[in-house]
Amino acid sequence: MHKVIHSENIKQSLQARGWKQKDLAEALGVTAQSVTNWLKGSDFPRPDKLLKLATTLQLGFDKLVKTHTVGQPVVAFRKKAGAKTTDAHIDKAMVMGALLKALVPFLPPMPALRLQLTAPSTDYEPLQAVVSQVRARLGLGEEAAVAYHDLIGEFGANGAVVAPVLWGQKQNHKNALHILLPQENVTFIFLNLDTHQEDFKFWMAHELAHVYTPDLAGKEAGEDFADAFAGALLFPRAVASKTYGHAGTGNKTTEAKVLTEQAKAYGISVFSVFSEVNRYAHSQDLPPLRHTAEQIHQMRQIQRGKTMSEELFAPVPAEPGAYIAATKNTFKSAFFESLQKMIKKKETGTGYIQQVMDIPMQDAIALHGELVD
Template identity: 35%
Template sequence: MEKQLNHQALNTRCEEKGLNQAAIAKQLDLSRTAVSKWFSGKSFPRPAELLKLGRLLGLRHSDLVQETGLVEEPLVAFRKRQGCKTTDRHIRRAQDMGHLLRPIVPYLDFDAFVGPPSLKNPSTDYRYLQELVAKLRREIDVGEDAPVEFSKLIEIFENYQAVIVPTLWGKKSKHENALHIHLPDSQTTWIYLNLDVEVHDFKFWMVHELGHVLTIDLLEAGRIEEAEDFSDAFAGAFVFPEPAAKEAFQAYRRLRSDSRRLDLLCEWAEAHTISPVSVYKEMEHYAKAHGLSFHEIDGPRVYQTATQFNQQFNSLAEQFFDGEQPSANQFIRVAQEKFGTEFFKAFSEYLRDKQPSSSNIASILCVNPMDARAYHDALSQ
């Protein structure tokens, strides 16, 4: 079994101690090139060097080293912020988080023998998507054209044994608004959802992540773009399905000004708690699928309207916490109430049983060291 450094714990502890690679090389009496290769994963420290590194950073061997080789790499997918580019560093960080989630799996109340089903032949074909979302809506008892409540979406995640991990990652401070991590060995899926987002975007993102849950085979095959395209198309069809798109389109085509058409988008968006962009795109998809002409509005105007529309409403986090920054205890309590997640319960049992380091906690939750300590205190009670 091969070994590698736990890069997330390594980087977190370096930040805590204010150490860079040059400083580490100097204190360990090594070349900067040697240390750089450790951080990039190109080489692994010799036993004596590893011991010195652990002492310097105050990390135990179990926190500093990960064993690989017999365990498949976690599969990851991001719901990126607009304009962000996914780099190897983002992927490495997410995979490191996945490795750290593995010890928590035994504390989950999931069926150890039967995993969630996957779609046989996922497609972005309009008719395929509409039949699929109609089936899933029936399974959770939601009308074919009715708005989908958040509680019903959470029910689907539970049915598919996906662990929801609510987070507060800020509005602009991170690369992603949602993160999907699948552990092939345990067949568990972990969905990190940032609550610091516009409420009318959040439902689409949830369903996008559900699309990844349904198409794990695509991620396993490395067909990332195909998986993203499917998840986007699936999310749009699910939150604003054909019956709703048909009714909205019929009203849309009767209007004579773009200003009134944009108002119509906002009316439907508010009724379904989704973005006006989703309403617009699904009407367009409906028209194209049925060979109907569709009056296009200049792209920037649709997105500008969506931005102005969102400004009328509090973010999801502001709604949940009355605009205040919650304590760790309050956040955990509200997250459990709103999302029915068992993540914090399982994580709490893991903390009390295994007593991982604070850097380990920071890595799993992807938070700063101070917040990690607050979560540790709240979950250890």
């Protein structure tokens, strides 16, 4: 896919600032001739310059780059609570998607037959029917807990490449990122390991919903369905019904005890249990649980467990070799194997790793050193 800069939009932005092309060149740290070549369409900015161009002129990716939408990456964030997705976040993810295209030829063959959910709905009955279908596909009974390996296997079986990342608990905007490359028919799922175990399984199920519904990726309806699907898959109606029966027979203390026990048994957060039990109650015109959402959130904070990175790599931070091995062995992902092939074939540098994984340069250097050995 040939990409060119939206020269008219850039010229208008320069005029609004009273800038000439040489002023833009100075701001970006490039030559005036480079800017001229971009605007003429004879050259295209490197990813780091493209991102700096977007932030300098405050132009979104769609305003900055001319590209056919059929080949444009589709991005979807699983955001941290209260985080707002800005144009800068979208632009960075789009640049990551554009860079990932170069990695696709080094991936193992992707399966042609994939599960795609038709007419996905967040309504209770249709959603539970979909969940039953998926659970049957996974070989799980109505009340069985979903294990990590159940979800991991589905990513690979449906053309998705998992890339576990160490983005930290607080400083990063996102805890997961979904990048679909429509032309290549490949999806990359970046999962933040620096998150608590009781939330991580939910995020995996959320991302799996995106894989099952590619037409909804990047849309608000897709986020709503993914959240609803994840909760229902991990704590389906059969379990929610029994939990409601046990919790509803006692007082508030009994209710809290039942919800906490079920959260531990199913390896998910107490808030997920609370939400699914209340959804079941609403579907049956039954009274809601005694606790409020705010009270459950407070309970959830008290019951926080280890992060995935702490569980996998103790002590943390992980050594590059252990991190790469976990990606292959625990997450059954060919991400680093493919990246290693690309590095050896094309002599790809550390800058590519830094940008495609959105990590600090020192971490990219450490990973690059491990991959070239």
